Amino acid sequence: MYSSNLLGFILAMVSSAFIGSSFIIKKKGLRKAGVSGPRASSGGYGYLLEPLWWIGMITMIVGEISNFVAYIYAPAVLVTPLGALSIIVSAVLAHFLLKEKLQKMGVLGCLLCIVGSTVIVLHAPEERSINSVEEIWELAIQPAFLLYTASVVAIALVLILYFSPRYGQTNILVYIGICSVIGSLTVMSIKAIGIAIKLTIEGINQAKYFQTWIFAMVVITCIITQLNYLNMVSILICSSSTM
Known part of the structure; x- marks a missing residue:
C-alpha cells in the first residue's frame, strides 16, 4: 500500500509539472500566432498552425495521462489535491519566462495551495479494497x-x-x-x-x-x-x- 501510494504521489507531481508547464507553452504559442494574424480571442485560428501551441497541448495530454495512471495506484483524495500544484508551476514559469510579476496576493494564493495540498495529502485515508x-x-x-x-x-x-x-x-x-x-x-x-x-x-x-x-x-x-x-x-x- 505504501509503495503504491508513493508511486501515485510521484505520478501526480509529474502530472502537475507537465500541466502547469503546458499553460505557459501554449500561451507563448498563442502570443506568437497573434503577431502574424488575428488573435484567438477575435475568432482567429492561426494558433492551430503554431507548433509551439501543439507542443503545449501535447504536454498537457501527457500530464493528464500521468494523472490518470496516478489514480490507479493511489486514493483519489491523495492525487486530486496535488493537481493544485500545477498552479504553482504556472505561476513560477510565468514569472521567469513570460515576465509576469506575481503580486503579493498571488504569492499568498500559491502558499495556500501548497499548505492545503500538504494537509490533505498527509491526512489521506487508506483506500477501501x-x-x-x-x-x-x-x-x-x-x-x-x-x-x-x-x-x-x-x-x-x-x-x-x-x-x-x-x-x-x-x-x-x-x-x-x-x-x-x-x-x-x-x-x-x-x-x-x-x-x-x-x-x-x-x-x-x-x-x-x-x-x-x-x-x-x-x-x-x-x-x-x-x-x-x-x-x-x-x-x-x-x-x-x-x-
Missing part, C-alpha cells in the same frame, strides 16, 4: 450520489448553454466553473477506470462488465469537455495580457 467495477457501480447508483450527479450535469449545462455564449469571452470564471464542476465527475470516473485496469492486469477481467464501458464513456466526455474549456481559458488569459 474494491474487487470489481460492480462494487463501484453500486456506490455510484446510491440516491445521494445520483442526486449529486444530476446537480452537476444541470449546473454544467446551464454554464455551457446559457452563460458561456453570453459571458464566456468577458468573464474567465465561466470557463473555470465548467471545468471545475465537470472535474468532480471526471475524478470519480477515472478512479473507476483505474481500478478496472489494475484488476484486469491482476487477472480479474473487468472489460466484461457494462459498467466499465459506461465509466469509460463518462471519462472521455468529461476530459474532452474540460480540455476544450481549458483551452479557452488559456486564450482569454493570453488575450488579456497582450491588450
Whole structure:
C-alpha cells in the first residue's frame, strides 16, 4: 500500500509539472500566432498552425495521462489535491519566462495551495479494497450520489448553454466553473477506470462488465469537455495580457 501510494504521489507531481508547464507553452504559442494574424480571442485560428501551441497541448495530454495512471495506484483524495500544484508551476514559469510579476496576493494564493495540498495529502485515508467495477457501480447508483450527479450535469449545462455564449469571452470564471464542476465527475470516473485496469492486469477481467464501458464513456466526455474549456481559458488569459 505504501509503495503504491508513493508511486501515485510521484505520478501526480509529474502530472502537475507537465500541466502547469503546458499553460505557459501554449500561451507563448498563442502570443506568437497573434503577431502574424488575428488573435484567438477575435475568432482567429492561426494558433492551430503554431507548433509551439501543439507542443503545449501535447504536454498537457501527457500530464493528464500521468494523472490518470496516478489514480490507479493511489486514493483519489491523495492525487486530486496535488493537481493544485500545477498552479504553482504556472505561476513560477510565468514569472521567469513570460515576465509576469506575481503580486503579493498571488504569492499568498500559491502558499495556500501548497499548505492545503500538504494537509490533505498527509491526512489521506487508506483506500477501501474494491474487487470489481460492480462494487463501484453500486456506490455510484446510491440516491445521494445520483442526486449529486444530476446537480452537476444541470449546473454544467446551464454554464455551457446559457452563460458561456453570453459571458464566456468577458468573464474567465465561466470557463473555470465548467471545468471545475465537470472535474468532480471526471475524478470519480477515472478512479473507476483505474481500478478496472489494475484488476484486469491482476487477472480479474473487468472489460466484461457494462459498467466499465459506461465509466469509460463518462471519462472521455468529461476530459474532452474540460480540455476544450481549458483551452479557452488559456486564450482569454493570453488575450488579456497582450491588450
